[in-house]
Amino acid sequence: MSKIVEISPTTRHEGHSKLVLKVDDAGIIERGDWLSITPVRGVEKLAINKTMDQVPKIASRVCGICPIAHTLAGIESMEGSIRCEIPQDAKLLRIVLQCANRLHSIALHNILILPDFYIPGTDTKVNPFTPEEPVRSVAKRIQRLREIGQTIGEIAGGECIHPSNPRVGGMYKACTPRAVNKMYDLAKEGLTLAHEQMEFMLAVINNMRKRDWVEVGGKQIPLPKTLGFHNQGVMAAHPVYASSNLDENPGWDPKRWTDVRPWDWYMGEGEVSLADPSYPIGGTSPVGTKVNPQMEACTGVPLYDGAPVEVGPRARLVTFKNFDEKGTWGQHIARQLEYTDSLYAMIKALDEYNPSGKVLADNIPQGDGSLGWAANEAPRGCDVHLAKVKDGRVLWYEMLVPTTWNFPTCSRALAGAPWQVAEMVVRGYDPCVSCATHMIVVDEDKKIVAQKLIQ
Amino acid sequence: MEHSSEVKTMGTELGKYKTCVSARSTNKEILKKSQDGGIVTQLFAYALEEGIIDGAIVAGQSDEPYRPRPFIATTVEELMTSRGTRYNISPNVSWIKEATRSFGLDKIGIVGTPCQMQAVRKGQLYPVGLRDVPDKIALAVGIFCMENFPYQSIKQLVEDHAGVKMESVKKMDIGKGKFWVYTERGAVVQLPLKVTHKYEQPGCHVCLDYVANLSDVSTGSVGSPDGWSTVFVRTKKGDDIWGKAIAAGCFETKPIEQVKPGLELVSKLANEKITKNQKTVEERATFGVNKALRNPYISPK
Amino acid sequence: MADKIKAGHVHMSGCTGCEVAIADNYGGLLTLLDKYVDWVYDLTLADVRHIPKMDVALVEGSVCIQDKLSVQEIKETREKSAVVVALGGCACYGNITRFGRGGQPNQPQHESYLPIGDLIKVDVYIPGCAPTPQMIRNVCVAAYLLLKGTKEQQELAKKFLTPLMQLADRSTSACGCDLMYDVINQGLCMGCGSCAAACPVRAITHEYGKPNVNREMCIKCGACYAQCPRSFFNFDVITEFEAILELFDGALK
């Protein structure tokens, strides 16, 4: 007889989410539902009739870990709608900003996942905040990498959390040669550290995938070699930056996207029938707790070509670099490989950047209500914003953020694993849940509305 | 030259300072267009050349005569274009964050009135919206200030009261109890200060600082002979930079005790300003009928 | 130094940008945790699921009053914490959630977001979107000195925190208009430009020396007003800027 376990809230990622897991007698997940329980701030709806300049600034505030992606995808969807081409040097500054954010985000994710991993050759898990070596040196290196990313982001973007420099039509300010040199020097320093950190993380990850068990709540839990495997496809719009409807060969296609409501996707009403008070930290939900993912889920379920897809570093490397590792370890490895990639891309953009070039379009049209979209490759995956702008005001706005894409895919990837390692699978996606509090009601033909939820 | 680390105060009206001298730049080029002893421009020029600062926020030129616009100077040539006092508002602090962003500065110099120095220090201690700025203030130079004016006030004073077109003004100055307007053609018009009072910026009437107590180094004309400046060296940073600049021969100095009118006049004017404005602050408490105007020194409420 | 204080981060409806700002003390964060603070609660950075007793709770985000869990958690935070700090624009003033008006799937009834001060008593405000790492550091060090320091340190910490406590007492709403209402209209603006420098969306320009707020850019974070030297200016603290800055900088070295 299968039983239901609930882990709520899940930890060491952004936002509020929980896991509702149907498990067999051996504790193996038969069906997993991972869902957001973060309140829906309703950015897409509050955007209506605000200015095209303000909406991306509000959209940035959806998430403080991927604000760069939201700012840029927001702005570029507006530019897509009004058909505004921005100067090349503005684009280059945006790429620098994008890469800077990716660097800091990978490093931050290292801190969040390390407690799941062992120091190679030992049975000791990593506490990233311990003052003991060798961990302290690693923690310092991570923080320095973050500092480098955030400082570069601040110079190119005005601020590193919620960038102020990007605007519809380009950027407010060009960077001076001094600023460019500073970013360049920081990037070079970052490159050396990123190599070291990547090697360290790869060693830690490879050590983990060789292990047969992992300790959770005082018990040895077997680790399947296929942890986090799923049969869904991947989706990525660009290896580093973004694509939009203004591109000659767009990397994303709105026609291939549909949407279902959680009602059709998640489990219905149920009751927790298995509890483990020894599960870290504070145990799982007590037996008898009512669960109802269908009703509780705060996001919709977007599909690409009719099926859920994975987005993120692994999706990018599979799409553009023939990467063939799968599952949780594959995701972790791909993410580390992006450490140096992001710095190389940044250095290239800085090399091409001309400090005396202009960064604002001469003519910024006010829009006629046409559809524009931009798919930005955020650290944790493809972040698609769609907009219709008329007379400078937003008529319609949608955000298909990375974690929204990943929720259903990850839910499938949970099957087959012992429930005690489910959170490790979730963390492989580097989820950003605040971002994902959203659902889409767009498709003109299908008109999917979640009416049942208003009761 | 000896620098005492002991802090002197001549009553609180002059703030804390380590040394006070009368000084002027040894660079004749600077003095040609500086307001007084060219202290501000010379000190920034030295600090720029020595790498103590990598840029300075000054009051630059705009498209209207004598209307300043904050400007980030990163070369001595750029500094030279911002010499001289413009008696109206230049919101220099508005650039303090951008200086560290698209300008890429790590060591900022900034010049400003006493209230602007207060803004800088509040910004360092309470950097609510000034991420990564506090540790990048390398040299804050304060200029003495009795009051400032809106641009329109200066225009009316110059064009209506003094009868001079703004475009033909060569220099403006407040000193010896008068507002002076010098023209390109050598004419000099003086207005008694009682004419200027009504034109003052209202916010200045609650200001309780005359000699930029919170700067690293502060300077003004009062206390020193024409062409010379009175200089207070206040903080460790200020003391260090001033000492090096003296050693490098940037300034001629005279002990403040040996110049006329000397520190007593500075002290007198400072006390006058503070007493008058303290009274304004107090009167605000009973401005309406059982209704007060805000007092920022007590609470943000 | 004596034992550490217990502090944590409570995530309401925020974006985690405030939390990133905490982490952006970089190496200093490690020192903060080594010497001053036991980080006892934090869903993102730490592994704790349920709100424990704390000396200082840093709360990020506003509260969705249509979400039972959020309302319950903010009340629980108040009960369990000696000092509640509203961290960032959303917790202090609502920030962008002030624009929320519901109607969005999958929870269209999530319509009303309130700054935490409308539901519980808040002790200290750190406005800003995002708040700055340095402001967070200063408040954490001050809170530590207040609870564990010598008598003089306690005095100083109290003086430093007073205006931030007064801000908490002042209002749960703020925006660029406060510069008009409470500075210019009150005859206090002197044209320094701090407000424009502080604004995270470049909504403020200076026209002939005085701020102009583009109200269709302003996101209601309240940074400009808090940064303005004519909102609060506590001479007794700011005059000692040299020593206090040394103290704050030194604490996390």
Ligand SMILES: Cc1cc2nc3c(=O)[nH]c(=O)nc-3n(C[C@H](O)[C@H](O)[C@H](O)COP(=O)(O)OP(=O)(O)OC[C@H]3O[C@@H](n4cnc5c(N)ncnc54)[C@H](O)[C@@H]3O)c2cc1C
């Ligand atoms: C509004 C105002 C009122 C003043 N009142 C007095 C007074 O009562 N008594 C007194 O002794 N001195 C006063 N001063 C200072 C004095 O006029 C000189 O500015 C000072 O002595 C510096 O001269 P200097 O030759 O050393 O500087 P310079 O080498 O000539 O450089 C002057 C510097 O000041 C900057 N500056 C010019 N105008 C402004 C402005 N509006 N806001 C901010 N920065 C500016 C310039 O950018 C430049 O960097 C006042 C200055 C101002 C701006």
Ligand code: SF4
């Ligand atoms: S009088 Fe005070 S408030 Fe007015 S400009 Fe001078 S220093 Fe600023």
Ligand code: SF4
């Ligand atoms: S910060 Fe300065 S310019 Fe802005 S309102 Fe306050 S006093 Fe005026």
Ligand code: SF4
């Ligand atoms: S004007 Fe800017 S700083 Fe002020 S509240 Fe609005 S967004 Fe915040």
Ligand SMILES: [Fe+2]
């Ligand atoms: Fe995010």
